[in-house]
Amino acid sequence: MIALLKRDLALALRAGGGFGFGLAFFLIVVVLVPFGVGPEADILSRIAPGILWVGALLAALLSLDRIFALDFEDGSLALLATSPLPLEAAGLVKASAHWITTGLPLTLAAPFLGFLLSMQSEAYSYLLVSLLIGTPALSMIGTFGAALTVGLRRGGLLLSLLVLPLYIPTLIFGAEAVRLGAAGLNASAPLILQGGITAGCFAILPFATAAVLRINLR
Amino acid sequence: MSMWEYANPRLFMRWTRPVLPWSFALAGLCLVVGLIWGFFFTPDDFRQGSTVKIIYLHVPSALMAINAWIMMLVASLIWVVRRHHVSALAARAAAPVGVVMTLIALFTGGIWGQPMWGTYWAWDPRLTSFLILFLFYLGYIALWEAIEDPDTAADLTAILCIVGSIFAILSRYAVFFWNQGLHQGASLSLDAEKNVADVFYFPLLVCIAGFVLLFFALVLMRTRTEIRARRIKALQARVVHA
Numbered sequence: 001m002i003a004l005l006k007r008d009l010a011l012a013l014r015a016g017g018g019f020g021f022g023l024a025f026f027l028i029v030v031v032l033v034p035f036g037v038g039p040e041a042d043i044l045s046r047i048a049p050g051i052l053w054v055g056a057l058l059a060a061l062l063s064l065d066r067i068f069a070l071d072f073e074d075g076s077l078a079l080l081a082t083s084p085l086p087l088e089a090a091g092l093v094k095a096s097a098h099w100i101t102t103g104l105p106l107t108l109a110a111p112f113l114g115f116l117l118s119m120q121s122e123a124y125s126y127l128l129v130s131l132l133i134g135t136p137a138l139s140m141i142g143t144f145g146a147a148l149t150v151g152l153r154r155g156g157l158l159l160s161l162l163v164l165p166l167y168i169p170t171l172i173f174g175a176e177a178v179r180l181g182a183a184g185l186n187a188s189a190p191l192i193l194q195g196g197i198t199a200g201c202f203a204i205l206p207f208a209t210a211a212v213l214r215i216n217l218r
Numbered sequence: 219m220s221m222w223e224y225a226n227p228r229l230f231m232r233w234t235r236p237v238l239p240w241s242f243a244l245a246g247l248c249l250v251v252g253l254i255w256g257f258f259f260t261p262d263d264f265r266q267g268s269t270v271k272i273i274y275l276h277v278p279s280a281l282m283a284i285n286a287w288i289m290m291l292v293a294s295l296i297w298v299v300r301r302h303h304v305s306a307l308a309a310r311a312a313a314p315v316g317v318v319m320t321l322i323a324l325f326t327g328g329i330w331g332q333p334m335w336g337t338y339w340a341w342d343p344r345l346t347s348f349l350i351l352f353l354f355y356l357g358y359i360a361l362w363e364a365i366e367d368p369d370t371a372a373d374l375t376a377i378l379c380i381v382g383s384i385f386a387i388l389s390r391y392a393v394f395f396w397n398q399g400l401h402q403g404a405s406l407s408l409d410a411e412k413n414v415a416d417v418f419y420f421p422l423l424v425c426i427a428g429f430v431l432l433f434f435a436l437v438l439m440r441t442r443t444e445i446r447a448r449r450i451k452a453l454q455a456r457v458v459h460a
Binding site for chain 1: 350353354356357360361364365370373374377378380381382384385388389392393395396
């Protein structure tokens, strides 16, 4: 498992774009918003939690189709399926690698983009915590979506259609936690619920991912 | 004879041929009676005026939009467990009907909402969950369309349906957390105290029966079409190989 994780991380790093694209996309989305809604600080600070969450979600979506596509094309996915490592564990590792290369950098970058949107100072810690809890769920759900569409030629568009509705609960609780935090209220309820979603995703979706991969490799 | 024998396509086709026209006729009868009764022979509501009558389209279609998804879930589970092809095809056949039901519910709700709430659309939990349900239907149908091999498509969409159901339920409760609602509570429940008044209730029941029968008939017809399409494909493959 660790060897696979190391290999995926090394591939993502050396192929370039693993870290870079997602972060750059996140930055551009956040920069575009003030052009769209105007530069007034009070409007921006009110919509900042939602913008940052939606931006992070779209940036995470961007690199999903690379999770399995290259391995599927060059046959290493078939090798993985026949290796002693269960395919469920392989799915888990793939999701973790995706989180380390996109979810974690996005989480760390989000507070700095919060400055651009003049977010209230109370909200920063909540933003960081909610992204830290929520982005692993995004990676796991995305891995399942990527496994579903791996055999398709034009899977990218379909992937976003399939995965984005599944992101809705995570997005709701994440943005809600930051909004409550910005208003100085107690945000523990949405954070706990979000943690529940993440834990549930990691408990169930590796099995669904493996089942779907086996069908696609048939 | 066990009930699973009906999963044999040939038996299914023989059994549904006489059932199909009858279910269409019954559905038409229920809808004509229920809608005419509802539209012309019930009084206007004390507060809502004549707009209350949209309930005869809105409630049954909303009910069937959810039940169509549940039927797809059950059919998908049967396909995954017992691998009856008719079951997978029935799930595929039900999806477009469910989409149309969802759209009818959303549109009739908007038409009713404009005079009553002063807006066609509000980000109310019930409305939002229906919009999310619509997105789930779209993804499901798109996946069916995208995959060429029928067995792979059936397998993948079945798993998507099962995972999607979990997330659809999660989303439903998440949106309740997210926003307070304008939408009134359930119009129908087993707790009869809270139901709508009897004058509206009985035509509504007839309309619901009509929608259930219509859904049943449409899904049967579409499943039969899918089976025939599958047979044609098998015949063509045989001709090409021979």
